Amino acid sequence: MKEKMENWRVAILSSAITVAVILMIVLINLFIQSGVIEVIKEDLIDDYCSSIPLSEARDLEVCNE
Numbered sequence: 196m197k198e199k200m201e202n203w204r205v206a207i208l209s210s211a212i213t214v215a216v217i218l219m220i221v222l223i224n225l226f227i228q229s230g231v232i233e234v235i236k237e238d239l240i241d242d243y244c245s246s247i248p249l250s251e252a253r254d255l256e257v258c259n260e
Contacts (some may be wrong), residue, residue: 226232244258252258 240257244252244255247255247258
C-alpha cells in the first residue's frame with residue numbers, strides 16, 4: 196500500500212516538473228519573439244560603441260551598422 200502511494204507521488208512530481216519545464220520553454224520563446232532581447236542588445240551595442248574611441252569604433256563591424 197505504501198509503495199503505491201510513493202509511486203503516485205513520483206508520478207505527480209514528475210508530471211509537475213515536466214509541465215513547469217514546458218511552460219518555461221514557452222515563456223522564453225515568447226520573450227525572445229517579442230523583440231525585447233533585440234532592443235536590449237541594440238542598447239548594449241550603442242552604449243559600447245559610444246564608450247570606446249571613434250577610431251576603434253570605426254574598425255568594429257557591429258558599430259558600423
